[in-house]
Amino acid sequence: MNDTITAIATPFGSGGIGVIRISGPDAFSIASKLFSKRKSRFEISEDFESHKVYHGYIFDHQALAVIDEVLLIFMKGPSSYTAEDVIEIQAHSGTYVLRAVLEEVLFCGARLSEPGEFTKRAFLNQRIDLTQAEAVADIIAAKSANALKFATSQILGTLGEKIRELRERLIHFLSLIEVNIDFPDDVTPFYPSENEILGLADVLEKCRGFIKQHNDACFLKEGIRVTICGSPNVGKSSLMNRLLEKDRSIITPIPGTTRDPVEEGLNIDGIPFVITDTAGIHQTDDLVEIIGIEKAKSHITTSDIILYMKEPGTVFSEREFEKIVPQGKKVIFVVNKIDINEGNLPRLSEKYQHIPAVEISALLNQGIRELKQKILNISIADLDMAKSPVIPNLRHKKALEQAADSIEAALAGLKNGQAEEILAIDIKSSIDSLGTITGETASIDILDNIFSNFCIGK
Numbered sequence: 001m002n003d004t005i006t007a008i009a010t011p012f013g014s015g016g017i018g019v020i021r022i023s024g025p026d027a028f029s030i031a032s033k034l035f036s037k038r039k040s041r042f043e044i045s046e047d048f049e050s051h052k053v054y055h056g057y058i059f060d061h062q063a064l065a066v067i068d069e070v071l072l073i074f075m076k077g078p079s080s081y082t083a084e085d086v087i088e089i090q091a092h093s094g095t096y097v098l099r100a101v102l103e104e105v106l107f108c109g110a111r112l113s114e115p116g117e118f119t120k121r122a123f124l125n126q127r128i129d130l131t132q133a134e135a136v137a138d139i140i141a142a143k144s145a146n147a148l149k150f151a152t153s154q155i156l157g158t159l160g161e162k163i164r165e166l167r168e169r170l171i172h173f174l175s176l177i178e179v180n181i182d183f184p185d186d187v188t189p190f191y192p193s194e195n196e197i198l199g200l201a202d203v204l205e206k207c208r209g210f211i212k213q214h215n216d217a218c219f220l221k222e223g224i225r226v227t228i229c230g231s232p233n234v235g236k237s238s239l240m241n242r243l244l245e246k247d248r249s250i251i252t253p254i255p256g257t258t259r260d261p262v263e264e265g266l267n268i269d270g271i272p273f274v275i276t277d278t279a280g281i282h283q284t285d286d287l288v289e290i291i292g293i294e295k296a297k298s299h300i301t302t303s304d305i306i307l308y309m310k311e312p313g314t315v316f317s318e319r320e321f322e323k324i325v326p327q328g329k330k331v332i333f334v335v336n337k338i339d340i341n342e343g344n345l346p347r348l349s350e351k352y353q354h355i356p357a358v359e360i361s362a363l364l365n366q367g368i369r370e371l372k373q374k375i376l377n378i379s380i381a382d383l384d385m386a387k388s389p390v391i392p393n394l395r396h397k398k399a400l401e402q403a404a405d406s407i408e409a410a411l412a413g414l415k416n417g418q419a420e421e422i423l424a425i426d427i428k429s430s431i432d433s434l435g436t437i438t439g440e441t442a443s444i445d446i447l448d449n450i451f452s453n454f455c456i457g458k
């Protein structure tokens, strides 16, 4: 962290402006070797004030030619993104011009940054905790309004605060045990009060609550998986294309047209879905179709929601339904081709009356809005996102699970009169697990893994 890093912080390609970032102890001196307020000849300026914007020109390092007309911002640490001295040069955005400026910055002594290195420095300089650093990546990756909402709440440090609070309660509990270990002559064994045990159980409860929130909400980030299934030719591919509002799947009157599952993202009211169109399930000797049907079945198993399709002239059979749709799956019964309805639409049996049903015509684009609304309702029905905007990610969830396991072991140990030393180990391990979330105890591996997923310049 003693050197000065630089990178192009904006996407490659042509655009209005492109930003080059420099961070580190030499940021300011490097910039002053290149930046001149005068255009006609290079003139070093040293009277920069922090957090002001300066207009001027970037010269090549021999101070002979102007490379670009720019705005320059100097942010004195610690009031900057990395908490170090930071320079941002706003140049014109073109692949060539930005590279030319970058090369000059490198020539003057900066080093090209690694992915996520700016954010990593902000973390290592303790300006943000690890959950906030991760939120930066999540904000960039957000593909829906909800994903963005959760990421921005995380960047405010809400999750970090809650985890730190739990961790401090564990540290307090550990200190109660350790006082006893440290004075072994004192023969009184460790007896936490009823209240202290309840407190520990409460920390466990809170960890579990976070894990549940992750499980409930992870699909809001990755997309809720919806699989369209049914017999050949019911109009699965036609429905897929209607939902996506584009021709994604091939449609023909020939049964068995769709073989490989076709997958595509779809956003309904800010919630991301991944829709899969599958091969029609039926008895066949066609080898390729058989493989397609196997794939369809595996998609159905891993899917969050099934659209079970039927067409006029067929009947709903409980046996067939139960063979295709695993018990307990969220299902919507979709009757397609109502435009050729001759009063013979398939109906749900008595036993399955509770399943939401919708009648559509994929051909005439009828009932599609209603179906989308049903998909939305069924996906968010048992979610209570209003309670907490804080959603732990998969890494957090794993750490929370480890912490919960250790607390559980400690609680069991307390019941069985476990030796204090063992209790202390369990509590310590839960403290460490929670510490990996905010970064207090995160290993180099964890840090490298997190920051390597960032883009360069962030």
Ligand SMILES: Nc1nc2c(ncn2[C@@H]2O[C@H](COP(=O)(O)OP(=O)(O)O)[C@@H](O)[C@H]2O)c(=O)[nH]1
Pocket: 231, 232, 233, 234, 235, 236, 237, 238, 239, 250, 251, 252, 253, 254, 255, 256, 257, 258, 280, 336, 337, 338, 339, 340, 360, 361, 362, 363, 364
């Ligand atoms: N009349 C009518 N025909 C449809 C409708 N939806 C699909 N089809 C036709 O049914 C045939 C099979 O459609 P396709 O989407 O390929 O079915 P899949 O095998 O289930 O994927 C094609 O000829 C479609 O044009 C509909 O709503 N009404």
Ligand SMILES: [Mg+2]
Pocket: 236, 237, 238, 249, 250, 251, 257, 258, 278
């Ligand atoms: Mg098809």
